Amino acid sequence: MAISTRQAVAPWFLWLLLLFNPVARVLANPEGDALSKLKNNLNDPTNVLQSWDPTLVNPCTWFHVTCDNDNSVIRVDLGNAQLSGTLVPDLGVLKNLQYLELYSNNISGSIPYELGNLTNLVSLDLYMNKFSGPIPPTLGNLMNLRFLRLNNNSLSGQIPQSLTNITTLQVLDLSNNNLSGPVPSTGSFLLFTPISFQNNPNLCGPGTTKRCPNGPPLPSPPPFVPPTPPSSPGSSASTTGALAGGVAAGAALLFAAPAIGFAWWRRRKPQEHFFDVPAEEDPEVHLGQLKRFSLRELQVATDNFSPKNILGRGGFGKVYKGRLADGTLVAVKRLKEERTPGGELQFQTEVEMISMAVHRNLLRLRGFCMTPTERLLVYPYMANGSVASCLRERLPSQPPLDWPTRRRIALGAARGLSYLHDHCDPKIIHRDVKAANILLDEEFEAVVGDFGLAKLMDYKDTHVTTAVRGTIGHIAPEYLSTGKSSEKTDVFGYGIMLLELITGQRAFDLARLANDDDVMLLDWVKALLKEKKLEMLVDPDLQNNYIDVEVESLIQVALLCTQSSPMERPKMSEVVRMLEGDGLAERWEEWQKVEVVRQEMEMDPRNHNSEWIIDSTDNLRADELSGPR
Incomplete structure (x- = not known):
């Protein structure tokens, strides 16, 4: 009987221990438990979840997981990670989660209804997986949601009417599924283009080519009016028509003469004067929302x-x-x-x-x-301007960018470029990546801007241009010499942008000649690294408020991105993972082994063709080549 009593009391004792022992309470982390269950439910052939150790106090030290200052998980980034398996309902406990990125995997099963509990969610990206079943109507509870992409799955059933309640929704993509029934025709859904719903054969209503039973008719195209056939030469009707046409043409010319004169006068006026034309008169561009x-x-x-x-x-x-x-x-x-x-x-x-x-x-x-x-x-409007202006053109009253903000900018810009390269079809090459084209919103989140030089690229083709466009100091050597651009030219420009973030200096600056330094930022950085003067690289505006290990890792990423051979540079998706702490050490060790061989070749006087340090200063005529800044 005594043993039985002790067995009955034991659970109460453990409960009291948990209640009054702060260490025990910390170890009970529901967010970490939820993510551990997710890991156990997924197949991970490339070990991207290797750091997800359930014995740690919280998941904030795990790769691909971001936490806020209160150690609450706000972001899970597992896009393009070759994962399979299914999701778990336990994800609903991540109440502070803002970004759930699981795109481009092989995850199957249904979308948990419990995701509707994530009321702080801003972005839900589950596209390009194998999800099946209905879209949970509970997603209509996500009143802060701005990005909802469920395209390229096998989802079925109707589009929940509850989704129309999300007034913050900016991007919606439900295309390439097996959805059926009517597309909701109220709320924010009226703003979205047919692209959002295409390739769902059983959908009907707005944004589709199918009318719903008992629904309003779809807009019909304008009727075709065939051209008037020419009349026979000898008919009296032809003669009368020609005479009438001549009179009408003469009258039109008489009345049009003042308009023609006015238009000629307008062309002679300075271009600051405008002549507005209603949009309906210029219909060649229609871009939905x-x-x-x-x-x-x-x-x-x-x-x-x-x-x-x-x-x-x-x-x-x-x-x-x-x-x-x-x-x-x-x-x-x-x-x-x-x-x-x-x-x-x-x-x-x-x-x-x-x-x-x-x-x-x-x-x-x-x-x-x-x-x-x-x-x-x-x-x-980007309230905080560009990274370049914050680094070099800020007002005296404006504080400099601190180190955590620079780290966040580096990761955000990498994510944006990775999206252009890997998730646009065809891919988009920016071709002018630099600090001046990385903008900052109200929260100093990096926003990649100025696609004026971008080109749509086929996955297998390299675009050859007749004129190199870009900015001196940011242009990859192979693009400068051959005119061939690829996503690896963007990787090079991104590496230079990282050096701008670290040093606060321009990529090309003649002022450095005053100190007998290299005008090219990359060459200047390499020279200081050879002399082991790491402290001289860091922007003085930081006033030593930075973490040495993080600076070193960012420099390592920059040097990997700016290798002379485009084939040796990482992809932007790999850069994102390295910035998150996954794979940088291995990649850097491999790079150093190659550099030892190259430096030995440099020291051999019989070798004069080493490309380790790129000399890009020949034939420079101006700070900018052609093209927009």
């Missing part, structure tokens, strides 16, 4: 494109700060007014590419204006 602004609307927003509102200048035009009628601040990029070759093509390229590339670390196109006289793009 992008707002089409009128020219008058943007004139008012920018105070008639006043010089005092200029935010920046580039090779294809100027960027103006504007305020819309509802008070929203925007940045308006106005292409050059001269009808220069390539100007209109530049506009078309930017509109098409930016509209298809949507990611929180990419500058999202809000709208556009296209008239016979003007081509304008409207972006969200």
Whole structure:
């Protein structure tokens, strides 16, 4: 009987121990338990979850997991990790989770209804998996959700009406599934393009090609009006028609003469004067949910494109700060007014590419204006400018970027470029990655901007251009010498941008000649590293408030990205993982072994063709080559 009593008391004793022992309470971490169950439910052939150790106090030290200052999990990044298996309902306990990234895996099964408990979720990316079953209606509880991408799965059933309650939703993609029934025609769903619902054969209603039973008819295309057949030469009708046509043409010419004269006078006037044309008269561009602004609307927003509102200048035009009628601040990029070759093509390229590339670390196109006289793009206004301006052009009252912010910028920019390279079809090559093109929002989150030089790339082709465009100091050596660009040219530019973040210096600066230093930032950094002067690399504005190990790891990533051979540079997806602490040590050790051999070859006087230190200073004529900044 006594043994039985002790057995009955034991659970109460453990409960009291847990209640009054703070160490025991810390060890009971529901978020870590939930992620451990997720790990156990997934097949991980590449060991990306190797660091997920359930014996640790909390999961904040695990790779691909990000926590806030209170040690709450706010982000899980497992995209493109070759995972399979199923999700677990326990994910619903991650109440502070903001980003759940599980795209491009082989995860199957149903989407847990418990994800509807994640009310702080901003982005849910489950696309390109093997999920089946219905879309949980509980996702309608996610009132902070901005990105919902469930495309390229095997989801079935109807689209939950509850999703229309999410007023914050900016990106919705449910394409390439087996969904059926009507597309909700109320709420925010009216804003989304047919692309959001395509390749769901059993869907009907708005955004599809199928009318729902007892539903309103779909918009029909305009009727085809066949051309009038020519009349026989000898008929009286032909003679009468010709006479009437001649009279009408003469009258039209008489009345049109003042308009022609007015148009000629307008062309002679300075280009600061505008002649607005309604959008309906220029229908060649239709881009779904992008707002089409009128020219008058943007004139008012920018105070008639006043010089005092200029935010920046580039090779294809100027960027103006504007305020819309509802008070929203925007940045308006106005292409050059001269009808220069390539100007209109530049506009078309930017509109098409930016509209298809949507990611929180990419500058999202809000709208556009296209008239016979003007081509304008409207972006969200970035309150904190660019990384370059924060590093080198900040006001005395503006504090410098601290080290944690620089680390976050490096990771955010890498994620944005990785999305361009790996998740756009065809892939997008930026071709001018630099600190001036990494913008910062209100929370200093990195946003990759200026796709003016980007090119749509086929997965297997390398684009060859007739003219190299970019910025001196950021251009990869193979692009400079051959004109061939690939995603590896972006990796090189990103590596230089990392060095800008660390040093605070320009990629190309003639002022360094005053100290007999290299004008190219990469060469200057390599020279100091050879002399083991790491402390001289770090931006003095940091005032020694940085972590040596993190600086060293960021320099290692930068050097791996700026190798002379594009084949030896990592992919941007690999860069993201290295910045998260996964795989950098192995990659760096491998690189050092190769460098030992190269340096031995350099020391041998019989070898004069070493490419370890790139000499990019020959034949420089200006800080910028052609193209926008």
